[in-house]
Amino acid sequence: MSSKTNRQILFVKRPEGLPDDRTFQMTEAPVPVPEQGEVLVRTVYLSVDPYMRGRMNDTKSYVPPFPLNEVIVGGVVGQVEDSKHPDFHPGDLVTGMMGWQDYSVVKGEELRRVDPSRVPPSTALGVLGMPGLTAYFGLLDIGTPKKGETVVVSGAAGAVGTVVGQIAKLKGCRVVGIAGSEEKVRFLKSELGFDAVINYKNQDVKQALKEACPDGVDIYFDNVGGEISDHVIARINDFARIVICGQIALYNLEKPDLAPRIEPLLLMKRVKMQGFIVSDYQNRYQEGLTHLSEWVAEGKIKYRENIVEGLENTPEAFLGLFRGENLGKQLVKVSEIQT
Amino acid sequence: MSSKTNRQILFVKRPEGLPDDRTFQMTEAPVPVPEQGEVLVRTVYLSVDPYMRGRMNDTKSYVPPFPLNEVIVGGVVGQVEDSKHPDFHPGDLVTGMMGWQDYSVVKGEELRRVDPSRVPPSTALGVLGMPGLTAYFGLLDIGTPKKGETVVVSGAAGAVGTVVGQIAKLKGCRVVGIAGSEEKVRFLKSELGFDAVINYKNQDVKQALKEACPDGVDIYFDNVGGEISDHVIARINDFARIVICGQIALYNLEKPDLAPRIEPLLLMKRVKMQGFIVSDYQNRYQEGLTHLSEWVAEGKIKYRENIVEGLENTPEAFLGLFRGENLGKQLVKVSEIQT
Numbered sequence: 001m002s003s004k005t006n007r008q009i010l011f012v013k014r015p016e017g018l019p020d021d022r023t024f025q026m027t028e029a030p031v032p033v034p035e036q037g038e039v040l041v042r043t044v045y046l047s048v049d050p051y052m053r054g055r056m057n058d059t060k061s062y063v064p065p066f067p068l069n070e071v072i073v074g075g076v077v078g079q080v081e082d083s084k085h086p087d088f089h090p091g092d093l094v095t096g097m098m099g100w101q102d103y104s105v106v107k108g109e110e111l112r113r114v115d116p117s118r119v120p121p122s123t124a125l126g127v128l129g130m131p132g133l134t135a136y137f138g139l140l141d142i143g144t145p146k147k148g149e150t151v152v153v154s155g156a157a158g159a160v161g162t163v164v165g166q167i168a169k170l171k172g173c174r175v176v177g178i179a180g181s182e183e184k185v186r187f188l189k190s191e192l193g194f195d196a197v198i199n200y201k202n203q204d205v206k207q208a209l210k211e212a213c214p215d216g217v218d219i220y221f222d223n224v225g226g227e228i229s230d231h232v233i234a235r236i237n238d239f240a241r242i243v244i245c246g247q248i249a250l251y252n253l254e255k256p257d258l259a260p261r262i263e264p265l266l267l268m269k270r271v272k273m274q275g276f277i278v279s280d281y282q283n284r285y286q287e288g289l290t291h292l293s294e295w296v297a298e299g300k301i302k303y304r305e306n307i308v309e310g311l312e313n314t315p316e317a318f319l320g321l322f323r324g325e326n327l328g329k330q331l332v333k334v335s336e337i338q339t
Numbered sequence: 340m341s342s343k344t345n346r347q348i349l350f351v352k353r354p355e356g357l358p359d360d361r362t363f364q365m366t367e368a369p370v371p372v373p374e375q376g377e378v379l380v381r382t383v384y385l386s387v388d389p390y391m392r393g394r395m396n397d398t399k400s401y402v403p404p405f406p407l408n409e410v411i412v413g414g415v416v417g418q419v420e421d422s423k424h425p426d427f428h429p430g431d432l433v434t435g436m437m438g439w440q441d442y443s444v445v446k447g448e449e450l451r452r453v454d455p456s457r458v459p460p461s462t463a464l465g466v467l468g469m470p471g472l473t474a475y476f477g478l479l480d481i482g483t484p485k486k487g488e489t490v491v492v493s494g495a496a497g498a499v500g501t502v503v504g505q506i507a508k509l510k511g512c513r514v515v516g517i518a519g520s521e522e523k524v525r526f527l528k529s530e531l532g533f534d535a536v537i538n539y540k541n542q543d544v545k546q547a548l549k550e551a552c553p554d555g556v557d558i559y560f561d562n563v564g565g566e567i568s569d570h571v572i573a574r575i576n577d578f579a580r581i582v583i584c585g586q587i588a589l590y591n592l593e594k595p596d597l598a599p600r601i602e603p604l605l606l607m608k609r610v611k612m613q614g615f616i617v618s619d620y621q622n623r624y625q626e627g628l629t630h631l632s633e634w635v636a637e638g639k640i641k642y643r644e645n646i647v648e649g650l651e652n653t654p655e656a657f658l659g660l661f662r663g664e665n666l667g668k669q670l671v672k673v674s675e676i677q678t
Contacts (some may be wrong), residue, residue, distance in 0.1 A: 054607075061607050062577070062607060062608075062609070222602070225600065225602050225603070226600075229602070238401070244602050244605050244606045245606070246606070247600075247602055247603050247606060250600065250602075250603055256599035256600065257599065257600055258597040258598060258599060258600075259597060259598070259599075259600050260595035260596065260597060260598075261564065261565075261586075261589065261595065261596055261597075261598050261601075262600075262601065263561070263564050263568070263583050263586050263589075263612075263614070264564070264586050264589055265614075266583050266612060266613065266614035267583045267584070267585070267586060267614035267615075267616075268393075268400050268401060268614065269401075269614065270401070270613075270614050270615050270616055270619060271613070271614055272611060272612075272613040273602075273605060273611075273612045273613070274605065274609075274610070274611040274612070274613075275602070275604075275605035275606035275607065275608065275609050275610055276606075276609050277606075277609055280609060
């Protein structure tokens with residue numbers, strides 16, 4: 001073990017606006033050795049997620065900011081190389097918060113075993129992981145969809161949006177997606193069964209929403225924020241629910257975006273607008289995973305992954321999220337599963 | 340009857356910005372005669388309420404706009420002069436939606452009897468009417484106060500705010516009011532038992548909130564909107580509830596006020612922001628009135644009325660709401676109760 005090196009991507013400079021080359025630095029370190037109760041995990045898949053942009057700012061938030069000059073922490077599916085914890089053995093597939101590096105040492109309690117027998121292990125970072133659970137709790141708990149209602153989801157082709165739309169269909173809703181390429185539009189319509197999909201890059205969103213939502217909008221599941229959201233919210237119905245899940249359009253702004261205050265509209269239409277974070281539902285993860293796994297196994301929820309190869313390409317894959325390059329869950333493949 | 344005249348205040352011009360002399364016109368008409376099922380009511384008290392400003396705009400809302408050249412409709416407590424409905428008799432005190440005039444003819448089904456034996460009949464327009472019910476359902480149903488939480492209420496000295504603060508105290512909360520005069524501050528603190536009150540006209544609201552809410556804000560009951568709300572929301576806690584009840588600071592703006600988008604904060608702090616209208620709770624009014632009446636009878640909820648005399652002074656009393664002149668419920672006394 002000690003002859004191998006551990007490539008690591010460090011967070012070296014807080015970005016103003018969009019992160020770039022100066023934000024990250026690749027380095028090499030010895031492969032760490034687990035102590036009692038710990039496990040050495042080789043990274044197989046890394047997750048890059050929009051929320052990580054928030055941790056790059058030095059502001060108080062629900063998760064502490066990334067410290068400078070340390071490895072960037074994120075979700076990983078990996079394989080146990082060495083274990084000093086009784087529940088894990090070499091070769092086991094596991095998932096947990098590790099980081100942008102080849103090898104991580106983690107406490108056994110912070111790992112969850114991944115069962116590769118029914119679905120690919122990478123799904124533990126997507127449809128059967130944080131993004132899937134985000135869609136599940138956000139839509140069902142805050143959105144409370146009822147049969148026949150119209151649900152609009154922005155960032156519709158992303159890891160969360162694809163699951164939101166499909167759960168809404170399962171609940172008998174009319175589902176309208178907003179996405180940023182013709183490929184995404186086709187995929188959401190023909191493969192996932194969305195009722196309508198708007199390409200915000202080449203359509204007049206306002207007009208397209210009017211056509212796609214003849215009865216207004218009952219639930220808006222918002223992954224993006226900004227002007228796209230303004231157009232959706234302008235068509236909101238009385239007693240609508242706006243689920244604030246992400247605001248990717250705003251994460252890289254250097255100064256805040258000004259807009260007309262939304263409170264008068266929320267009042268007039270008696271709308272509920274609520275932000276949430278998936279980890280608030282931690283004590284219900286098992287419920288969510290049980291339902292999502294069933295739906296995936298039955299083919300009722302489909303998923304797509306966008307996989308980039310090589311640890312060194314992680315920053316690019318992360319930045320691609322903000323250019324809307326991913327269809328489905330964006331992953332980085334760092335090593336092969338060894339059987 | 341026919342020898343008397345019915346003074347009426349008509350709505351003759353939609354205001355841009357603050358209403359003024361050109362908005363209203365006083366006229367005289369014959370006293371109307373009730374037909375089968377109808378009741379003739381002499382106005383004793385008129386209610387002027389901030390929400391009425393919304394009906395002066397020609398925009399689709401939860402209540403239709405006031406039609407031009409008709410009597411302005413609003414809440415009234417009055418006395419039956421003549422009745423062609425079996426449930427009502429001359430001399431009865433009643434309340435309902437009537438208008439800015441001396442006499443109204445109303446369907447019996449649209450009237451509710453007022454019992455003057457325990458509390459003054461004018462309370463049917465305030466603490467035991469729409470404003471009291473607004474406070475009750477908004478705070479309890481949307482705000483969901485828990486013991487020990489901090490509740491901030493803006494427009495604290497108004498008809499709704501005074502009741503919100505007192506119910507919050509009954510629920511064991513720390514209550515901080517925001518109001519616009521030293522008289523209001525004294526009243527809220529010494530008579531209603533608010534824990535702290537900020538005078539936004541002569542205090543630095545941001546700094547004062549910091550001192551008044553050392554543990555942040557769990558519930559914000561918003562009657563005013565605008566910059567005052569910005570300061571409160573900046574101190575909001577995780578999982579806070581923002582109850583949008585009124586936005587009086589914005590009602591008379593000629594163009595919308597721009598502000599940084601609030602969605603990122605709602606997301607980061609997992610806040611629920613919800614607008615509501617008291618009439619959405621119509622099927623629970625009896626529940627609300629039962630509790631409010633008990634609290635008033637037991638002296639647990641106190642109320643104050645600001646009474647202007649004379650129908651002709653109704654427009655001025657209405658405009659006074661936007662200058663923050665009223666402490667408690669603003670009423671216009673139009674005639675005496677005859678016994």
